[in-house]
């Protein structure tokens with residue numbers, strides 16, 4: 001569905017060149033649900049805008065939905081759906097009119113646009129909202145309308161740019177369900193960008209991790225997490241027993257990254273649930289009292305940290321100098 005080679009885009013701003021995307025190769029198969037994960041400014045939107053024909057690459061080539069991106073952009077546009085960040089609905093239009101207009105823009109007859117609109121309204125829980133002005137919709141309803149608009153011409157491939165940004169947790173979960181069904185029940189190929197780790201984890205079959213305009217990893221959420229060596233264990237103890245507790249942790253088979261913190265010790269072991277009974281027995285023998293214990297499977301944030309040396313959350317709060325300069 002998507003095959004891109006060396007896709008790159010630079011911008012000139014204030015006499016400086018920003019390499020927003022630096023030669024990305026992508027392969028997305030039919031029926032996949034792929035997430036493009038990275039911090040703010042990583043190059044996600046720029047890549048998406050290139051793949052959807054909205055921005056011309058500085059270099060590279062791509063085939064999207066069976067059409068050449070550079071030679072046949074209108075062919076690509078006819079075969080894809082795009083749900084942009086913030087959506088594109090007109091504020092003073094009624095929901096049903098907006099859907100019909102979108103259908104007519106894609107060359108459907110009035111009857112076909114109405115039929116398809118009815119089908120999508122039902123599928124996306126918009127039934128009964130046809131007479132409402134789009135500006136009166138809730139955030140979740142508006143986002144579902146944006147999806148209906150993106151699907152009006154029955155594309156086999158749909159792009160979402162940060163689909164749940166700004167939504168409350170319940171609307172996010174509801175939208176995940178709709179995106180999941182699009183893919184599972186209707187076989188639509190989905191490519192979405194997100195900077196939410198939980199979203200990528202919950203929704204995507206495969207994740208591409210982008211940082212500073214380059215792909216740094218790809219794989220299923222589980223295979224990416226398996227790259228992080230082991231579970232994280234954190235055990236609380238009395239402040240004066242931290243050093244002794246850390247010494248015991250260091251003796252556990254496969255223990256590494258043992259860190260002494262005020263009133264607690266943190267480390268990694270290959271399997272947390274088998275290491276902790278051994279640890280507690282050794283604590284007993286040494287007269288150390290554990291005041292708390294937490295075992296955590298690796299998260300996608302751990303993956304990002306392992307790959308880039310930064311936490312995804314830190315990367316978001318501290319954009320690189322180049323980004324800050326241009327923005």
Ligand SMILES: Nc1ncnc2c1ncn2[C@@H]1O[C@H](COP(=O)(O)OP(=O)(O)OP(=O)(O)O)[C@@H](O)[C@H]1O
Nearest residue numbers: 011013018020039040041042043044045046323326
């Ligand atoms: N039109 C532009 N002119 C100059 N620089 C730009 C332009 N568009 C994007 N950039 C820069 O390119 C880099 C990548 O931006 P992009 O919007 O693709 O990132 P992103 O990963 O989508 O981030 P976000 O999650 O914030 O949307 C950033 O440094 C950004 O400032």
